[in-house]
Amino acid sequence: xxxxxxxxxxxxxxxxxxxxxxxxxxxxxxxxxxxxxxxxxxxxxxxxxxxxxxxxxxxxxxxxxxxxxxxxxxxxxxxxxxxxxxxxxxxxxxxxxxxxxxxxxxxxxxxxxxxxxxxxxxxxxxxxxxxxxxxxxxxxxxxxxxxxxxxxxxxxxxxxxxxxxxxxxxxxxxxxxxxxxxxxxxxxxxxxxxxxxxxxxxxxxxxxxxxxxxxxxxxxxxxxxxxxxxxxxxxxxxxxxxxxxxxxxxxxxxxxxxxxxxxxxxxxxxxxxxxxxxxxxxxxxxxxxxxxxxxxxxxxxxxxxxxxxxxxxxxxxx
Numbered sequence: 383x384x385x386x387x388x389x390x391x392x393x394x395x396x397x398x399x400x401x402x403x404x405x406x407x408x409x410x411x412x413x414x415x416x417x418x419x420x421x422x423x424x425x426x427x428x429x430x431x432x433x434x435x436x437x438x439x440x441x442x443x444x445x446x447x448x449x450x451x452x453x454x455x456x457x458x459x460x461x462x463x464x465x466x467x468x469x470x471x472x473x474x475x476x477x478x479x480x481x482x483x484x485x486x487x488x489x490x491x492x493x494x495x496x497x498x499x500x501x502x503x504x505x506x507x508x509x510x511x512x513x514x515x516x517x518x519x520x521x522x523x524x525x526x527x528x529x530x531x532x533x534x535x536x537x538x539x540x541x542x543x544x545x546x547x548x549x550x551x552x553x554x555x556x557x558x559x560x561x562x563x564x565x566x567x568x569x570x571x572x573x574x575x576x577x578x579x580x581x582x583x584x585x586x587x588x589x590x591x592x593x594x595x596x597x598x599x600x601x602x603x604x605x606x607x608x609x610x611x612x613x614x615x616x617x618x619x620x621x622x623x624x625x626x627x628x629x630x631x632x633x634x635x636x637x638x639x640x641x642x643x644x645x646x647x648x649x650x651x652x653x654x655x656x657x658x659x660x661x662x663x664x665x666x667x668x669x670x671x672x673x674x675x676x677x678x679x680x681x682x683x684x685x686x687x688x689x690x691x692x693x694x695x696x697x698x699x700x
Contacts, residue, residue: 388516389503397496404492408660415653424468425658432486432662433669439487440494440670442686443613443630444563445606446663447483448556452693454479455549471654476549478652481645483605484638485656486663491635493667498628501671512622514580522616522629525587526594530608530633531640533598538644543603552604553697559610560690566614567683579620586619601637609634627674
């Protein structure tokens with residue numbers, strides 16, 4: 383049975399519900415914020431930052447935090463000039479950067495997740511040699527979530543990392559991620575149809591659950607991690623690239639929504655920045671799949687890798 387046939391009515395029903403929930407959430411956050419027209423004009427550049435982060439996140443499976451956190455660090459270090467009166471709003475501590483990144487990704491990756499789901503289940507967008515069953519897609523998605531969500535929440539509850547140490551860890555994690563993604567992108571650039579894997583084995587389920595534990599803990603610290611691990615592993619195991627990216631986005635969006643609340647209730651989310659970036663992230667979420675198709679997965683992942691490596695090196699030398 384084609385993956386889209388069983389899930390089509392579910393996805394069609396869920397998309398408008400999810401969009402209404404996002405609109406309601408944005409309205410509630412706006413009411414709590416101190417966002418004014420002057421703040422919007424002074425920090426307008428967070429809108430294109432949101433677009434870029436969401437495009438990379440939803441077109442490659444790599445979390446948008448690899449864009450947001452370096453930008454926030456550059457603001458903190460004076461690498462991006464802003465009006466002096468807005469420094470109080472725009473200067474973020476590392477833990478605040480992570481909390482804002484979680485918030486932006488809740489919206490941007492939601493749109494990306496819905497776009498991928500609509501393409502695969504409603505439009506039947508997978509080629510004949512990429513089609514996997516709905517059972518396989520469910521296994522690939524829920525196995526890492528089963529361990530990833532508990533790992534994320536437990537890490538947030540019991541692991542505390544000083545802000546300066548957190549950003550140092552993020553620098554090296556991002557650099558390793560960028561190099562790894564670049565290597566795997568080019569090593570796996572030619573994937574013959576006969577080599578593609580369209581089903582998941584029991585052993586792979588166990589590996590996915592293990593990656594969920596590791597990825598959930600890393601995501602709790604940096605707002606990125608689990609999607610990257612899944613995308614790289616699934617591509618390494620020769621699952622179709624579109625399937626690997628879609629699964630990574632679906633798992634990531636559930637994790638960032640679960641992880642959002644710790645920073646929100648801890649008062650770490652700088653709502654003004656998030657509210658400016660979120661519309662951009664929504665635009666990027668809509669554009670991501672089309673841009674992925676236009677550029678092709680090879681060059682899109684290559685460009686994303688170069689950005690991750692370059693931003694990591696920038697953070698390391700500043």
